[in-house]
Amino acid sequence: MIAIEEKGDLLEVSVLGELALPDYRKLEQAVRRELKQLPKVKLLLDVRGMTGFTLDVAWEEIKFTRSHAHDFRRIAVVTPDQWAPWLSWVSAAFTDAEVMLFEDPRAAEAWLQERK
Template sequence: MITIQKKDNLIIVAVIGEFTLADYNEFEQQVLYQSHSDGKTNLLFDWRDMLDYTVDVAWEEVKFMRDHGSEFNRVAVVTDDEWQTWGAWVFNLFIHANVTTFHDYEEAEIWASETE
């Protein structure tokens, strides 16, 4: 399950439980719509409550970042999981945005809300 909200130039995506392909399709549709309405935006992924994700989600994520990564200034990922931190690092291979991982949600939101 995912929740998506927008605060000024920041789109916040929280994943709860398993991140499925249906969730990912909802994410992609909403984020692209919201980001195109205002130009470049920032993303905040809250993965603290994500239990797992399917392989097709991982592949779609790579394709999305390759195709749309230049549309974002900053991407913050909140997680305590080592593999998710590594996955966030992989984002850097496909996008021009500044991607940073955080353990603290408030710190991530402050950083991701800043404009460059």
């Protein structure tokens, strides 16, 4: 299951259980909606409740991230240690956004709201 909340230029996304393709498509649609109004999006991705993802999600993530490599300003990922290596690889390989991993969602939100 995926929950998405749109807050201005910030998308807050929480994943619970296994992330499947229909849920990932909802995230893609939310990003596209935001990009119609803004040049770049900030993303808060909370995967603390995620138990895994399907193979088709992994492939879709690579395709989507590559096609939107310049559309994210910052991505804050709230994650337990188990997802950190995979998320770091994906973000470094396919996007030029600033990406930070956090254990505390409040710290992630604060970082997203910082001005450069």
